[in-house]
Amino acid sequence: MDRIPLVQGLLCRDERAWRQFIRDYSGLIYAVATEFHLKGADRDDLFQNTCLAAVRAIDTLRDPSMLSLWIYRIARNRAIDALRRRRPEVSLEQLDGAARSSAAMQENPSIVDELERLEDVARLRDALDRLDDRCRRLVRILYLTDPRPSYADVACREKMPMGSIGPTRARCLKKMRRLLKSLSGG
């Protein structure tokens, strides 16, 4: 769905908008906790604290079309704070992506890679939200559904001629590639 009405709802402190936001973005927030190797209560705390921090920080959201990236960064910062509390001897710079080669990260090099991947995922989701409805639906069905449906299934469900699914998806992915480039500032 278009993110503008959702963001307007969030800014107006509308309960329904906040419910939807937490539901829609829960996978991304949870993934950050997982990538930081947080488990059990720590992981749940990070999830809840990120949602709370989002409520308190919603006025800092400058670009409604970058909602995924915004919440990803809040979750990442909360996770860094949680790690620092557990290991106060590690400096913030060591945990921040800026100092990739730091000792803390060398201990767990996969965190940096995984976080970069997640940041890309957040960007992809923002790009997806900028696509037109038809493309967004098709990309969601073909690439974000597990297991992936066959073209025949998609043709039935979306009432599309089977022969047009391949070319349409290529066109949609091409648009998304352009959007991703613009979101990455390149």
Next chain:
Amino acid sequence: MRTRGTVIVMKRKHANWEEILDYLESGEPTETFVSAHLRTCDRCARLCAEARKMLKLCAAARLPQPPAELIERATERALAELSIEREMTEEISPSSPPAWARAFRALGEGLAEIQATMVADSLVPSHAVRGGAPEGSRTMIYNAQSYSVAISLRPDATGAALLVGQVVPKTSAKLPPGGRLKLCVGHRELEAVLSRHGEFVLRDIPAGLMRLGIVLGRSLIRLDIPSPLREA
């Protein structure tokens, strides 16, 4: 003629975006035009690498959902925070002032009221108040004209909250003597006095939005303090 024909055929020989996607998604190990062409054409190989990266990213975007029960709990806490925010911005009706407004009025006649604004909150990522905060605690800094007020909240052993704070003049001026304060939470009122250094402690604070009034000389500094320390 033959040359011209060849040129046309050569031009068609680049793989297009759709063919590359088909090639990547077919998963067929057999030799095709695209697979053979990619070995000899840098341009198409680059396009293919980009397409592969994008398909990988799409696959990575299939993120598992957290348990529904956790989503529900987080939503409830977020909504509770929303209602605190709404309460903080509500207008005070002069005809029927809420209990806390009456409590503050009882602090003294003719006090100049200063509404403090929160400038930093450890719950929101910020460099100003990062670090050093014990587990479960929350640190906030408020601006009130010529004073700054630092507030630290933490849950005590009984599940209530302990509030430690300090009023600091922004200039080298001294704090006026005899500073005192009142905290209103729901219908509870707690009182304390400021130390020489502007420090104060309040114990056994129940959950809920806190309103703090600090009397300093002829001024009443008012702070609204959210408290999401624990489940309401």
